[in-house]
Amino acid sequence: MIKKNWKLIVIAILSPIILSQIIRLPLGNWTIGNEESWIGFLGSYIGALISGVITLFVFVKTIEYxxxxxxxxxxxxxxxxxxxxxxxxxxxxxxxxxxxxxxxxIGKSKTEPNFQFETIFEIENIGLGSAIGILVESDDSVLWSGVKGIALAVGNKTVFKLSMEMDYNGKGILETVCELRFSDLINNQYTQTIYLAAFPVKEGVNNWMQIIEVSSPIHKVVIDTSAKMT
Structure with a gap:
């Protein structure tokens, strides 16, 4: 506030100095009152000015608080x-x-040959509200069989059969992830990450995948850019 109103503060400080010099000029009949009356007026004026500035400062700070x-x-x-x-x-x-x-x-394979993996998992909503538009997705391409997302009320469950195609270099177990994406009743967005271990045995058949861990729901904050544009 002081930086914004520095000109007013300078004027308030210089006013008594300027007036004190003006009242000393011999202006004859144009001189109104004596030095004592001018000093009294000036004191009242400066006092009211300081009081007003302090009141305004307190008011602005109170509104901000x-x-x-x-x-x-x-x-x-x-x-x-x-x-x-x-x-x-x-x-x-x-x-x-x-x-x-x-x-x-979920297709993760970019070269040939590749391996197909499959797992079946049950999803149950154990939260406090319904999950809307549940999708199993990945950073890679996702193809659904006639499903665009489902809803689960609290206590309800459903079963997903997840098939995944991935490259395999012939070394050990493959680890990969996919995400559950959904929203609540007021459109807050959430994700839960499913960590999977895939066990390649034979090319051309459905190999086995196992769930290692599932994360807690992570709230995705969606920034509204429309307000900034208006």
């Missing part, structure tokens, strides 16, 4: 609301059921 406090309280309430409906997907090994199993294919 309550604005920041209100914003922090809104962010806190928003986070509490998000946490109160956050889905959490539990992923475990499952068994195939052709009537309920959702097939998905």
């Amino acid at each position: 309550y604005r920041e406090t209100d914003q922090a309280e809104k962010e806190k309430q928003k986070e509490q609301n998000r946490m109160s409906i956050m889905p959490y997907l539990k992923v475990t090994g499952g068994t195939a059921d052709n009537s309920e199993t959702i097939d998905t294919f």
